Amino acid sequence: MDEKVLQKLEFDKIKTMLSEKAVSAPGAAAALALLPETRAENARRLLEETLEAESALMREAAYPIVSFSDISPEVIRLKGGGDLGCGELLRVSGVMKAARRAKNALGKSDYKLLGTMAEGLFFSAQLISDIDGAVAGEDTLDDSASPELCRIRKSILRENEGIREKLDSIIRSAQNREYLQDAIVTIRNDRYVVPVKQEHRREIKGLIHDVSSSGQTVFIEPMEVVEANNRLRELRLAEEAETARILREFSDRLRPYWRELKNDLEILTRLDLIFAKASLASSMKASPPVLSAEKEMDIRNARHPLIDPKKVVPVSLSVDQGCAGIIITGPNTGGKTVTLKLAGLLCVMAQSGLFVPADGGTKLPVFKAVYADIGDEQSIAQNLSTFSSHMSNITGIMGSADGESLVLLDELGAGTDPAEGTALAMSILEELAQRGCTVLATTHYSEIKAFAAASETYRNASMEFDIKTLSPTYRLIMGIPGVSNAFEISKKLGLSDGIIERARRHMSEETVRFERLLGEAERQRELAERKERQAESFRRTAQSIKDKSDAELKKANEKSKKIIEEANEKALRILKDAREEAERVIAELKAAGAAGQREMNEARKRLNDKIEQTAGSLLKKEKIRGGASAADISPGDTVTLLNHGVKATVLKEPKDGSVYVQAGALKLSVPVDEVEPAEKEKQVSHVSGVKRTGAAAQMQVDVRGMTLDEAVLETDKYLDDAYLSGFSEVFVIHGKGTGVLRAGIRDFLKSHPHVESYRQGRYGEGEAGVTVVTLKAR
Template sequence: MNNKTLKVLEYYKIVEKLKEKTESSLGRELASKLVPSTDLLEVKRIQNETEEAFTLLIKRGNPPLYGIQDISIELKRAEIGGTLTPGSLLKISDSLRVSRSLKKYLSESKEDRGSNYPILEELISSLSTFKYIEDSINNAIISPEEISDNASPTLRNIRRQIISKNEAIRNKLNSIINSTSNRKLLQDSIVTIREGRYVVPVKQENKSNFPGLVHDQSASGATLFVEPMACVELNNELKELQIKEQKEIERILSELTELVEEKSESIRENQKILETVDFIFAKGKLALEIDGTKPIINNSGYINIKGARHPLLNVKKVVPIDVYIGEDFNTLVITGPNTGGKTVTLKTVGLLTLMAQSGLHIPANHNSQVSVFDNIFADIGDEQSIEQSLSTFSSHMTNIVSILENVDENSLVLLDELGAGTDPTEGAALAMSILDYLHGINVRTIATTHYSELKVYALTNQGVENASVEFDVKTLSPTYRLLIGVPGKSNAFLISKRLGLSDYIIDYAKNLISKENIEFEDVLQAIERDRIIVEENKLEAEKLKIEIEELKNELIFEKEKVEKKKEEIIQKAKEQARNILKTAKEESDEIVTELREISFEIEKEKNKKIQESQDKLKMSLDEVEQDLAKNLLEAKSSKPPKNLKIGETVEIISLDQQGTVLSAPDENGNVNVQVGIMKVNVHITTLKRVKEKAIKESQVSTKNIIKSKAQNVKNELDLRGKTLDEALLDLDKYLDDVYIAGLKQAYIIHGKGTGVLREGIRSFLKTNRHVKSYRLGHIGEGGSGVTVVELK
């Protein structure tokens, strides 16, 4: 990129603002080297860097970057075997702390929903953390000049001895200077230090009377600083302890240096990453300061900057401009009065393009578009040089010659006051020729001028467009707005008239210029007048639009209010209906409860009678069983079976039933036999063996019965509509059938009703020998209208 252009467009002032945002000398060094890139992918990447930093600054605040320092010298010293000073070790500790804090900062940022910072995540995740080195340094070193007592137990012990020794020496010296015999020999009753040893001030004439070693004397020579002989040994011991302390400190520093040396490569890589991160966040901070946005980058030469503001001007006073070029036209001719903002427009377009190509956000509205150019050339300002004997025209033309020699299709050319400084006719012709050449090779060109001929040139050439900076004739001041598509009017006659110039002078001046020029100016004046009317109508339309929008919002609000009121009324009605239903339900529940109590009393009486009948039946069965047992004991086999074995099938003669032997005959001849579900103890004389054929026939018969039961019996029994007595009889038979069939679960359907049938069935199931457990059905099984029975 042309260095002269960077200077003219004040690019280096932006770099200085960027350097102020860095936290370290490393980041500042990187910022000072910033130059615009001409690679489209690179520009997009560095723009994404800035966007990530900008987003993180808004969401998480400033990152923990304080403490980044250049530690390359310290790392080199550690690698060649040197010992690092406490200050150097603290710098390394700070660097490690920043690395660790940054990783934590980013991990917290990942918790943000939708957060995505791929570039910074890759950089920061590459940082190495060595908490043990950081802690070791911080525990051992308090400041660049002080080592902590906690650095090692040995150091702590030595320092305690030093304190004790110092105390002993002071006590000894205090006893000497406070002695009556010694006081007259001393200049002052004080203790001081010379050459690291404790001494007292002795008068010169008393030297021979005060035994000790002289270490110094006053400037006048009247006072000698003498170390008393009584303290020499103590001072020697103190000196030895101080030497030990220094050696221990050197050992500690050496150990810490070795820790750093082991990880020096990783720490050096950390430093490179940290300076990059510092630089990226500086770009984000600058974007925040200038209210910058990320532009849309292209390489097609298209510029469309909306609400552009020069970053070096006061953001509260600068008037934003909209400027575009490169699609319908590639040459833009800006006309207008001096101090109207033409030059600022050129500088704004050029500087914002340079910033975008440097990865910096630009002070403009969102979705502004900027193209990546290989070169940007600018001829702006009066560079008249007395030393080189160059006029304003010559200076401008020298720059333009250089531009034309180096320009190519992918260049942006900014020309201020093109053709100025010479004869107007020749200057205008030369300006048109230069613009025509640049237009012909498809170079994006923005030029400012005062020449009317260039206005006509822009009107009559395709791909060339007029623009002007607005001027308020009423206030005789510029508005600094850029109007593309509208050529500027000079307003010289009108301004002169408003300033008080006589009409006859203005009329005479008009006669001196050509009729065509007057008509052209009149056309421009008409265009300007129509533009103002259109602008006013536009503002009125915008105002009406805002009012309509406000009315629409009010209607929406009122509609929502009515809907809300409607919902409240409906809700209130629902609540009233709910209360009515609740009251009705409570009343019906009371009636049902009363009916259930009456039904329960009736059922209780009925169950009582049923129980009495069952008790009588049981007594009868007991009598029959006793008679059977008696017959069983009385019935005897003519030939008792011999050698009965467990598992054999026998017939009990008195019962005419077959059973299985469970135990061998005891000494009294009694045998335990399984008959169906009953176990009976009978005498061997009442038994006879059953032949194998009969056993098989019996087994087959039993299997056929079970098979038949299993095929025909269902896993559910519907008792709805039956009385409790009928239901219990059917249930008893059904449970026998399902037990024989081998079913493990059955569903008893009794309905909900008053609950009498359900409670009677549950009472029956409690005592039935086939039932393992029972429960009410779940939602998909019939609920409280079904009882689910688990069988043994």
């Protein structure tokens, strides 16, 4: 589709919103490059993918896609036999981690399309683990990357310490102090040097490596450390060689999988874009459209996605089969152009796999092309007037539009003589209808309204205007052409009646009758709508009252049934206990010989009869006795309905043994002996017996800028708090600096009673500037 037309429809702004929902740079780039599909089967597949993603977002606990980098340069380097650096290895590992996450979440699931894509992802858990363990940062390998690298770095550390001790003794020497510009040790050309005053450079024996810009300071490597610096240089070269060997080894392990990694990048980018579409649909409250196999357009309560949701007015329009399109009329600034753009934008969004901000059931055709002449593109440079710019666009459209095109024409026929403009407009509309195009056009001309009213292929529609407030409502009314309301607006604004009447006489009689007919039709429509809204309001109120009454009655019946069942169960347990007690008494009498056999049988029969009589009366669910008397009840009192266990309000004085009450929305008459005055609820005071004091420990402590003693004291106190808070892992931030704080803190941690183990921070955790401490379980 024409990129210029897509910009007119503001599809580029929708793509920007979509790109912000992506979690990766490749996904955001794919969103900005998105174009509509012109084949129906492809567009349907895109919508099905978005629908599956929406379902996954609702069902999955975590977002299935994590951030990853564009590793296209890394793949090219691996393919060409080159080696990757530390940062490049981390980016490749990040892609494999993203592939693992997506495959675990979507692979082998009931997501047909997304599951198939996820099953094609590749990752190596061993490579991920090895890279993460060996690479400490963008430019650094961890000491544990190889035993040789660890040995070399320890040797470098020892040489550094030895050199610094010798240099410290030189700068602390009273004899040398007057020769030095500053009592510090610095580095030039990767070698340790001391700053010596220019006039005393011969007093310090050694090699000159640099001179300050002012020429006042000479940086000299004292002879005492030349050999040590040489050894240090050799160790650094060995470190570089070992680092290169390790990176080459990792690159060789990844090289056989360059095709899989390239495929991972493509699939992950596509998945990121699909889930971005689902996220955008959620934020827009959008629905999946139905792509119509026929050229049927049915837009239901669509909201323009670039207008504030609190202010936007929903628009509905339909183009049925056999209908070429709609002619929209109405006052200026009434929303005609916005409606035109909205219809085109929804079609483009649907064909791009995006849900549309409209009600469910919205139907949209699939167009191979969308053409638009929207806005005034007059150009002084090209000597184009308003009319010329419109006709230039329309000429291009007429050269390409066919039966699978959507044509959007704003202010058709404007910018020239009304009679000629109207004639041209009607001719263009007839030609587009003959070609089978779907057309949405706006106009102010009455002749075009009449043309649409008489046509079998076009329908009229209008933007509603509130004549009382002189403001548009932005509602689209199907089937009725709009009126300009120019005379009414002018009258409201104070123009004299005489001028307005004279203006009416200048209009043709036919035009006046047509405008009056439109005005009367509009008034009748508004009246019918008012009555319909009123009837709907009454219906909803009645339904609400009925629903509330049904719910109250159901609730009361359920509560009553439950109370009775619980009372019966309790009574039966009492009867059972009584029967067992009676049997026990009789057994004792028999054993004692206190009565003859016949007397005992008669006593047992009488007892059983009494128990059965009591049980039968309970199971019949007789009403609960003990209600109130008429003298105890007055209108306005709150009573309890004994048979139902619910509270009610007395409406009238008791009469003839009955009282009229209201329970919720239900009004009824009940016997006085089935109610009793409700007990007042007792006031219950709540006392809190627990109060927490102190601030909760955090997951990290920052000791940067402290002396070693201060840092150790602060770390010790923090570890006690963290241990008592039940933390299992915490972070000590000491920074990189000279390494004094890091070494001191780690020596302290070795013997701390709460510490299980510790390690250097990994990439993303702070690396060498952080020590990660694992605490013992309490």
